[in-house]
Amino acid sequence: MVNPVPGYGIGTPYGRRGSLWSLGWHTGADFPAPMHTHIVSCTPGTVVSVSNDRAYGHYVTIQWEGYRLLYCHMPSGAAVVTPGQTVSAGQLIGSVGDTGNVTGPHLHLEMRKSPYGFNANDIVNPQPAIDYDPQEDDVLTPAQDAALKELLDRNRSQDRVLVEIRDRVNAVWRGTERLAQLAPGLTGVANAGPFWPDVKAAIEKVLGRPISS
Ligand SMILES: [Zn+2]
Incomplete structure (x- = not known):
């Protein structure tokens, strides 16, 4: 689980009844x-x-x-x-x-x-x-998968390295956390090519956070 307020626990639970709340029960x-x-x-x-x-x-x-x-x-x-x-x-x-x-x-x-x-x-x-549990998030959501595929497909014919990245992402590294682990490796592989900024942007879009380059 991921505690939304790390270090603190639930006080008033969901569903408790009381006139304090407009529906007559606690909605969160x-x-x-x-x-x-x-x-x-x-x-x-x-x-x-x-x-x-x-x-x-x-x-x-x-x-x-x-x-x-x-x-x-x-x-x-x-x-x-x-x-x-x-x-x-x-x-x-x-x-x-x-x-x-x-x-x-x-x-x-x-x-x-x-x-x-x-x-x-x-x-x-x-x-x-x-x-x-983030560990169970072993596949990208359809939206994340589409965003990554779109970018990689667009560059597919232009660089053999990008084809390899696409295949590796699709076949092996499907989880978002695993993609984060893969990102530093991609930096090394793709840096020599002209398309790294595009790939980096796509990975950051998928992950929703910056990666080091
Ligand atoms: Zn509340």
């Missing part, structure tokens, strides 16, 4: 922690939005498979990701704050299934996201 899991404690993404995914809301405060929404995860109550402007950005499990996305409807600083982590509304049908227990 709370992680109380000091102001500005780091918040990391539990899962890989794509940032849908960075928003401000009277109840949720400053919050980040991340699409993970068929779910959206809301990381709420950050200090204003504390999100360090932007819409459209790909994130990996464990990647820093912001920090703990007390914006919105709160009694003290904490992360409220909420998970919704399509169509992602604020109602009892769409809101689900976020525990599967908290339990997500």
Whole structure:
């Protein structure tokens, strides 16, 4: 699992009943922690939005498979990701704050299934996201795979080295973490060719973070 607030645990759990909450029950899991404690993404995914809301405060929404995860109550402007950005499990996305409807600083982590509304049908227990294990993420998501293939296909006829990279990525190194391990090796192989900046950009797009070159 990837703890979204490393070093801290769940206080108020998902599903607790009480008149404090507008639906009559707690719609997420709370992680109380000091102001500005780091918040990391539990899962890989794509940032849908960075928003401000009277109840949720400053919050980040991340699409993970068929779910959206809301990381709420950050200090204003504390999100360090932007819409459209790909994130990996464990990647820093912001920090703990007390914006919105709160009694003290904490992360409220909420998970919704399509169509992602604020109602009892769409809101689900976020525990599967908290339990997500990056080691089991052995394949790229379809979007990640398409992004990488598109770039490598475009250069396929231009450089034999890129063909080898494409084959290795497709056949052997399919996990995002393994791709990160592969990246330094690719630097050495492809640096001599004219296409390294393109390949590097593609890998960074897939990983959602910079790699050394
Ligand atoms: Zn909460």
